[in-house]
Amino acid sequence: FAAGLSIDEITAFALLLHKKSSLRGGLWDFQFPPRSGLIKGDRTVNFIKQFLGDKRIEDLPVPFHVVATDVLSGEEVVFSNGPLVEAIRASMSVIGVFAPAKVGPRYLIDGGAVNPVPTSVLAENGADVIFASSVIPSLEDRLQRKALRQEGRAPNLMGILLGSMELMESEIIRTRMNPANLVIRPAVEIYSASDFQRAREFIRLGEEAAYRALDQIKQLVAPQRLERMN
Template identity: 30%
Template sequence: MRKKTVSLVLGSGGARGLAHIGVIRWLEEHNFEIVSVSGCSIGTVIGGVYAAGKLDEFEAWMRTITKLDIVSLMDFNWGKGGLIKGEKVMNRLGDILGDLRIEDLSIPYTAVAADISNEKEVWLQKGSLLQAIRASISLPLYLMPIEFNGKTLIDGGVLNPVPIAPTFGDHSDITLAVNLAGEISHSIDDFEVNQVNISAEEPKEEDMPFHRKVSDYFGSLTAKTSRIDLGMYDIANQAFDAMQSTIARQKLASYPPDITVEIARDACGTFEFERTAEMIDLGYERAEHALKHLL
């Protein structure tokens, strides 16, 4: 039986993007062929390692990641532009991907970044794969932007968290978008209870926001960034998630794909990469829910 061909659109959303792996695994197991990948932010990472034939190696690494590993990969930058330089993360990705060029990948690939000065999307479809990934993951406040061909590039999710447009010229059977900014899964009552608990007592260590944990970890090493400052980053991150959710809904309404796999935007925190196995399972389950009618 002929495989159904898929143009795959992988959205932005930090660690929730590990669900992309689960979606890809479901497609592979059910006789679908991915013929192109378009993504931004974490979507460029997962899409890039898939197109490079390195998804198995990347997944194996991510399944071993701990909270301490995440902190150790953060080369903190106390200057301007972003909290993290990003060199350690990119070096580790370089160990997996090598010095590949986008033109040499097995399928067409588009990494979407944002030109902050001209307020335009930038589609990276040739050149260094690592450089394209680095541009697209430059989350404002967190990861330093990069200069590329005279442009200052940041996370593509700022302008287009679900980049469907690069697939318009494809001749595939299905355009499948994975939106990591889906409706939140908890109820208003749950939120109110959590607010009461937070105000009533000091949260347990496992319930602390990621930035609080980072603050505590580095507390004895530096006084340059206080817990209050990192709380500011946490609030900015929540605001960014809300903004991306709104833009994603608008993009999906304007350029509807054939099928959308929705991942709740509160499924996990932006930097909770230690929850890899859980997110992969979630992506697989959501793909099953969205696509099983095609079997």
């Protein structure tokens, strides 16, 4: 969205990602032995570039910040300029799934390792009103998911790795998430982050959550519009 893509283009990206995420889809370049991650990530970068090209963060029509984590120092790394796809590659490096991205002297992984819902980054960059969207389940949500999921079905490796990341992120959110004016939480509690085949359903659930919050959004945005007009 910040890069200027329409809602239809973003939807097409999500649905194509689902299609290519199967083993036959050609999106995953697995490493054997897996060294620092199961997936090297070059094919995924090329796929994202089909939609975003060689855009730079500082040239985007909407201000944008990407959060990653230095895997060696544990520092939060915020990209506010530079190649967009490079920043996205760093930020999507889920521990154990994707190999860390090397950017300059740093090896970077998913920003969720230190700041899963980075409202603090927006506040530090001057945002007056902050809307957050969180799909990270709480412990209670995970217990509900376990109860509703098919008994006896063991999670696959991808599900285990992503589930482990979810556990860590939910604890970080509980203890240190900066307050937002509004947090939108789509009803995805019973699903896993590896359920790529449910892309269309996730889009619908996100739309429903946003519509439920629409009155609150309008109330929060209205004073800002009046202030700019004056």
